[in-house]
Amino acid sequence: MKAKMKKISALFLSCILLFSITACQKKRTAKEVMQSSLKQSSSLKDADFNGNASYTIETGKEGSQSTINFKMNFDTKLQTLKKDNLKMSMTSTINMLGQNINMTMYYADGYYYMNSNGTKQKMKMDIASLQKQIHSTTGQSTLPIKYYKDLKLSEDDGNNVISYSINSDGLNKYVENITNSMSAITGGSDSIKITSMSGKKTLNDKDLPVKESIKMVIESNSNEVGKITLKMDLIYHNPGKSVTVSLPKDLNTYQEVSSNN
Template sequence: MKRLMTALLAAVMTVTMAGTALAAEDPAALLERVTQKANELDSMDCDLGVHAVMVMQDPEMDLDLSLNLDMMMNMKMDQIKSGNLRYKADMAMEFLGQTEYATVFYKDGYYYMDSNGEKIKYPMDLNSMIASVEQTTAAADLAPSLMKSLSVREEGENRVLSYVADPAKMNAYVQDALKPLLGSMDVGMIIREVKGEYVINKDDYYTSMNMYMVMDMSSYGETLRIIMLLEGNFNNPGQPVNLELPSTDGYSDLSTYYGTSRGSSGATGPAAEIW
């Protein structure tokens, strides 16, 4: 189950980024401007909410078991383009009747996590990981072919970009994007449906989004049908982000136990066991 949860969180982030890239590949001049402005941002502040229903078949009782997962996250990043990335996220997740709180941040080549007072860290080249994902989502020649439909409508001063992805083509896209994140983890994924909307303000910045996604994930004989709704707000896009990182004192280095090397993406070893 931990491996499936790790893969699920990675898939959420990857598909969200993919949806942004797909929307931005519309040939209209508006979307070209939005893409250019988004790519130039050196900082970001966003709130993300995830509600997921996970359905697993119980072969002994011949019935389906459903589990609910709710997660809220505030994520801030700065110096994205200037080469000294700083990242911090505050998260709350409710699953199986328990609520977990965590603060994670990235600094000087290490990824830190404080989960309910348990502090761990491990080496991660987050700049390389983000560059890898950006390179994948920048495949301009492929992005339009992943869509079934793409449209823009006006609502007051805002424009709303709606999209429906082709599940079969999206599968190949996301699986390729997840390779550097999941490494050798035994996880299979089939996307059944992806659709959503992005709101663009008068200054050509994304201000909010929602996404509905259905997918199957499997690992070591376990298969989950996941029905997921994601909702996000991008706070003050285009403005500097006030990002203060916590102290790095008191964190146990997991590379001592897992034998990870500095510069690893963290896809194997500790990253596979966080959730």
């Protein structure tokens, strides 16, 4: 009997220790979860996502303001080939002033292609070199964790949900560095500033986003009066999995235009 009680006591003690260890495991903070998510996302080569965006453009001074609203939905696939060669396909519909504009966009072999309601154009754009230049300039392939603030962590149906806002001063410096890196395309313009940005990510068990919402307010950096409010909702399909991009056979018929047009 004593031997049996000893075994039962030992089993009971083992269970207590097991649950104690489980209960005492450190729960990650919101910052640790965001850091992990940024790290996991920066290593991704392919992506398949769709979403919608709404833009509100306000111009003029108070009392004489005018507002334009337009919405956009899109479906995007990105595939990275050998030597970091990128392929992209994207379909979108923009609704503006009661009219729909249908667009398809592609990227392959150093060219960006756009078909807007039958008008087909292409523009030379070396994204692989641009990505390397941005990384060498900013030291990051994603927005650094130091720019995130007001991080809050919750759960939804077993998934981690993290909300955040962005330090606009740091963000604008980061955007400025990227813009300068893209000077061949943008002219290095610093005419805009981001005055606020916030968002929410729903993450899977590998800390990769499956859903994301973003709100951003952009204002002029010059004497112009006005602002743009952008709201965007994204859904990621099978994050972390490889993606295959199909390109149309008529890309050789697209008319080449200058990036300055």
